[in-house]
Amino acid sequence: MGTLQLEVVTPDKTVVSSETEMVVCPGVEGEFGVLPQHVSLLSALKIGALRYRVGGKDEYLFISGGFADVNNNIMTVLAESAERAADxxxxxxxxxxxxxxxxxxxxxxxxxxxxxxxxxxxxxxxxxxxxxx
Amino acid sequence: MPSLKDVKMKIVGVGKTKQITKAMNMVASAKLRGAQARIERFRPYATKYRQVLADLARKVEGNAHPLLAEHEEKKNCAVVMVTSDRGLCGSFNGNIITQALKLAKEKTDAGMSVSFACVGRKGRDAARKAGYNMLTCYADRMGSIDFALAGSVADEVINGYETLAFDEVWLVYGEFVSMGHQPPRSLCLLPLKALEDVDGDGGAADAPREGNGPHCEYVYEPKEEKLLAELLPRYVRVQVYRGLLDTSASEHAARMAAMDNATRNCNELINSLTLLYNKTRQAAITSELIDIVGGAEALNG
Incomplete structure (x- = not known):
């Protein structure tokens, strides 16, 4: 089923850049999931948790003040701050x-x-x- | 002729100055590396942001958002000036301040009243001295700039623009072009003009986009207008942050150059002083010899 390239970028650094199988975002109008080959989408995001799956394992990110852009199987999340759960x-x-x-x-x-x-x-x-x- | 001791003291003094300028040069170069790395890390964010916003703005009707709309009556203007906190960096701050004051004068001549929002102590002092109304100032923050600082500056002017307190907002900062070139730059922050040509690297940033444009119609969530309302104020913050980062890198680059110059001048000065010292020493020896020879002659006489 292919993969989806996820890029999470903040003004200070690129937090995540990896091939993922699925991404679940906290959209302003409710949580939504993005799979590979998703239609082009631009959505504002709420403060909350972003989940993405790499190799069958779920990873979590904290996201605040951002939006997500999906195009050509690349998903770019621009956020004012983003932190990995471990950080x-x-x-x-x-x-x-x-x-x-x-x-x-x-x-x-x-x-x-x-x-x-x-x-x-x-x-x-x-x-x-x-x-x- | 100065005495031998005076010259010696002067050489020692210049040597000490040289030590300081050399140390400042090295500190500036270390800080510059950090600042440059920050700009590099920020660039992908800014580029992507512009692309997304430009795409979105094309879809929406002209004056869909108050930040895009130009005010009909222009009476108040705000200038956000970003300078460094400390001097000793050549004409860097001077250039920015001159540019900002020139801009302010133009606006005043056009019948607008100008207020300043300053980041950096040098700019604050200059604006205060020139007698302009001071909106806010953040002094001694250039060492610890972050997105939150850019946010609070931007929010202030956005708020002012939306409540019609300002009809134009400009940003003046020192652009970091290269190690040897940091020209002052002024940028119209509000109203947001055509996004395509807002800044210099726009052409390059947009070019690759044309090739792999959206492969199907975009889905917007929420609707375009609402999304734009979310994104535009943040774009202003991004611009201000960019000004802060650029100024901070430029400051260090300018200081490096200035201190390099100063160190070189110290070397020159030490050389010429050493020459003078040797000449003075020789002159002293010669006159002593003359004394001795003269004395001996007199005894023999």
């Missing part, structure tokens, strides 16, 4: 989660709710991905 700093994510929760419960006028919520989502899904390794 996630759980202590930092845990600290970020607590900080965000505190900000959200503080009911302070000065707190930017949207930003606090986004950072909470990021921290929670980082921890979630880290637990999958």
């Amino acid at each position: 996630i700093d759980t202590a930092r994510a845990q600290a970020a989660k607590e900080r965000a929760e505190k900000r959200l419960t503080a009911h302070d006028e000065a707190v930017d709710m949207a930003r606090a919520e986004a950072s909470l989502t990021r921290a929670v899904s980082r921890l979630h991905v880290a637990a999958l390794r």
